[in-house]
Amino acid sequence: MRYVLALFIYRVIFLLLTPIFLLVLLIRSLNHPEYRHRLVERLGFFPKSYKQGGIVVHAASVGEVIALKSFIEKLLINYPDLPITITSFTPTGSAQITKLFDGRVQHGYLPLDIFPCTTLFLHRLKPKMIIFMETELWPNLIAQCAQQQIELLLINGRLSKKSLTSYQKLSALMAPCLNRFDKILTQSEENLTHFLQLGAHESRCENSGNLKFDISVNEQVINKKAELAKLLVADDNQPKRTVWLVASTHEGDEAIALAAFKALLPQHPSLLLVLVPRHPERFEHVANLCLEQQLTLAKRSNNTIINDEQVWLLDSLGELMAAFALSDIVTMGGSFSEIGGHNPLEPALFNKPVIVGHNMSNFNEIMQQLRQENAIIELTNNTPTNESSTQLVNEISALLEQPKRQQMLGENALKVVLQNQGASEKTLAQVIKLLPIITSNSDTMPLGDNS
Numbered sequence: 001m002r003y004v005l006a007l008f009i010y011r012v013i014f015l016l017l018t019p020i021f022l023l024v025l026l027i028r029s030l031n032h033p034e035y036r037h038r039l040v041e042r043l044g045f046f047p048k049s050y051k052q053g054g055i056v057v058h059a060a061s062v063g064e065v066i067a068l069k070s071f072i073e074k075l076l077i078n079y080p081d082l083p084i085t086i087t088s089f090t091p092t093g094s095a096q097i098t099k100l101f102d103g104r105v106q107h108g109y110l111p112l113d114i115f116p117c118t119t120l121f122l123h124r125l126k127p128k129m130i131i132f133m134e135t136e137l138w139p140n141l142i143a144q145c146a147q148q149q150i151e152l153l154l155i156n157g158r159l160s161k162k163s164l165t166s167y168q169k170l171s172a173l174m175a176p177c178l179n180r181f182d183k184i185l186t187q188s189e190e191n192l193t194h195f196l197q198l199g200a201h202e203s204r205c206e207n208s209g210n211l212k213f214d215i216s217v218n219e220q221v222i223n224k225k226a227e228l229a230k231l232l233v234a235d236d237n238q239p240k241r242t243v244w245l246v247a248s249t250h251e252g253d254e255a256i257a258l259a260a261f262k263a264l265l266p267q268h269p270s271l272l273l274v275l276v277p278r279h280p281e282r283f284e285h286v287a288n289l290c291l292e293q294q295l296t297l298a299k300r301s302n303n304t305i306i307n308d309e310q311v312w313l314l315d316s317l318g319e320l321m322a323a324f325a326l327s328d329i330v331t332m333g334g335s336f337s338e339i340g341g342h343n344p345l346e347p348a349l350f351n352k353p354v355i356v357g358h359n360m361s362n363f364n365e366i367m368q369q370l371r372q373e374n375a376i377i378e379l380t381n382n383t384p385t386n387e388s389s390t391q392l393v394n395e396i397s398a399l400l401e402q403p404k405r406q407q408m409l410g411e412n413a414l415k416v417v418l419q420n421q422g423a424s425e426k427t428l429a430q431v432i433k434l435l436p437i438i439t440s441n442s443d444t445m446p447l448g449d450n451s
Contacts, residue, residue, distance in 0.1 A: 006173040010139055014114045021112055031281035034091030044111040044120030051106065052126040054083030055435070057133075058110050061093040063212075063343055064133050066321075067156065069100055070214040070424040076104060078428065078437055085125060092280065092317060099220065099318045113138040122148060129435050133211075134158040134187075137167075139177045146180040151434045154178075155427050156211045157186035159194040160361065167198055175199025183430050187211075187423075188365040208430070209423035210366065215349055217325075224322035231305050232272075232326065241272045241306075242328045244396060247320060248278040248342040249333035254286050256336055256357075258293050258311075260392035265310070268400060272306065274323060276314040278333060278342070283315035324350045329399055329406070331355045334362075336379075336388055344376060348413030353377065353406045355395055357388065369420065375412035 025042065029035035055075060059065040065088065075084050086101070087110035088094050097107045111117035118141045129151035132138075135158055145152050159167070167174045178184065178200040185208040186192040192207045232241070246257045254275060261273045273295075277286050283301075290297045290311045298309040300316045314323060324330060324347045335341035335357030344354045345366060355377040360367045370376035377399075379391045399406050 002172045003176040006170070007139060007143055010173055011115050014112070014140065015116075018112065018114055028281075032091065032279075034094075037091070038109060041109040042111055042117070044117035044124070046108050046121065046124040048124070050085065050108075050125065051083035052124075053128055054085060054106075054125070055079065055129045055131065055431075056085045056087060056125060056127045057131045058087045058136055059093060059097070059133060060088060060136060061090045062096045064088075065093050065096040065100065066215065066346070067212040067343075068133065069218075070216065071155070071211060071427050072101065072105070074424055074428045075431070078432070079435075082128070085127070095317050110138075111141075113140045115140060115144075118144055122150070129153065129431070131155055131431070135163055137174065137177055139173055142177050142180050152181045153430065153434065154181045154184045155208075155430075156423070157184050157195060157205075158191050159186075159198065160364075161194070162361075164194045164198060171199060179204065182434055185427055185430060190365060206430075208426040209420065211423045211427065212343055212345055212366070213417055213420040214422070214424040215345060215417070217321075217349065221321045221325065224319055225325045228319065228322050228326055231300075231303070233305070239270075241270050242268065242400065243272050243274055243326060244329045244331070245274040245276065245323055245327035245347075246331045247276045247324070247333055247347070249275060249286070250278055250337060250339050251282070253333040253336055254289050256388045256392065257331065258289065258295070259386065259389035260396065261311075262293065262295070263389065263393045264396060267397065271400075272312060273310065274312045274314060274327065276320055276323060276333075280315070280317065283313070287313055287315070321346060324352060327352055329353055329355065329396060331392065332357075332360075335360050344370065344413070345417050348375070348410075348417050351407075351410035351414050353399055353409035354413060355379070355392065366416075369416050370413060373412045373416050375409060375416050377409070 025035050025039065057068065057072065059068050072084065072086065083106055085106040086097050087108055088097060089110060094107065097105070111121045122144060127150055130145055131153045133156050142152060175198060178195065178198060181204060184195055184200055184205045186195060186205065187210040189207050192205055195205055196202060246253065257273065257275065264271055275286055277283055287297060287299065290313065295311050296309045297311045297313060298304060298306050300312065300314045306312055330347040330352045332342050332344050332354060337359065340362035341356060341360035344356060344363065347354050357379050367376065377395050379388060
């Protein structure tokens with residue numbers, strides 16, 4: 001009874017807030033027009049041409065899409081007769097889906113968790129299964145799926161201590177919501193414990209490992225790397241410049257990186273700083289920050305060869321993995337503030353030494369393994385901008401003078417990635433348990449990609 005009341009209140013509140021949600025999207029679209037494109041999908045109006053009766057996988061943004069790539073490929077192989085639909089929330093996530101799967105999947109924005117919108121969404125697609133990822137808990141949509149006997153799976157489950165504390169205040173709503181999932185697969189034992197503490201039944205939960213380890217280099221990344229590499233070769237007679245890449249930056253990260261870079265230049269004048277802002281709406285702002293520091297700047301969007309420019313701004317989408325491959329040292333943005341960092345495994349896949357700030361709380365288990373293998377450099381506790389910059393200067397200077405240490409850190413990081421792969425296979429096995437593969441003959445289809 002408490003759950004029914006809590007769900008009713010949730011639905012009423014979200015319905016009343018609908019105009020505000022739409023207004024927020026429109027405001028964001030002032031700097032990022034893609035937010036007002038396909039707005040009807042956020043209300044549940046998916047194209048009528050989309051096939052029904054398949055599997056829906058929700059990947060909120062770019063990082064989730066990349067992490068899901070291996071798993072989605074396995075779904076496409078094992079369920080060739082079912083439509084696979086991938087939903088996202090952000091335009092960058094949408095662009096990444098298009099780039100990675102190029103028409104092999106259906107794609108749209110997950111609707112707002114409002115009763116009429118989700119009702120229309122489910123009516124349009126009539127899925128057999130919906131798969132959510134990490135901490136995507138949408139009580140209204142999940143309740144409707146359970147009522148319609150749609151299989152529900154939460155994969156790569158992640159629940160931080162902070163989120164656990166917040167959700168426990170809404171336990172009357174969240175605990176029953178969790179137990180509408182047919183299975184919850186978590187990233188780690190710690191996350192499994194948190195889901196149990198929130199009220200999930202033990203029989204529904206299992207630690208399957210972290211999908212973010214199951215990354216690989218595909219042909220797209222190889223081709224993109226070759227494309228970017230051509231812009232980095234200004235003169236065959238000049239030695240290759242050392243590239244320091246600062247990836248997925250947020251407000252404040254660039255100030256730290258630029259201060260450190262200016263301090264490094266007297267000793268390392270040929271060092272090239274590559275900045276990759278996390279959000280496209282900040283591209284112009286970051287460009288202005290560089291110019292204010294009186295640094296010479298090249299923009300990827302201009303598609304010009306890098307000569308003696310000091311900073312290269314990757315104001316583009318879908319090129320970060322290729323940029324990792326071309327870098328010498330990588331610093332992960334979002335780790336100098338309350339953001340909690342971004343995935344250090346992506347540069348690790350390319351044998352790169354990785355430096356992170358003091359806050360990598362989004363990747364606690366991954367960081368634990370990287371520390372154990374001496375595969376990461378962490379800056380110390382939360383410090384003012386100037387102190388963070390000083391620490392960066394010291395760490396990067398040391399790496400530039402110790403190429404063998406660079407190599408060792410990169411090799412150790414890659415080892416951590418390779419040793420922990422396999423979560424995609426375990427996740428697929430759970431999908432098959434819930435949604436058995438039907439074939440036209442007695443042979444079963446391959447589990448995973450054996451091609």
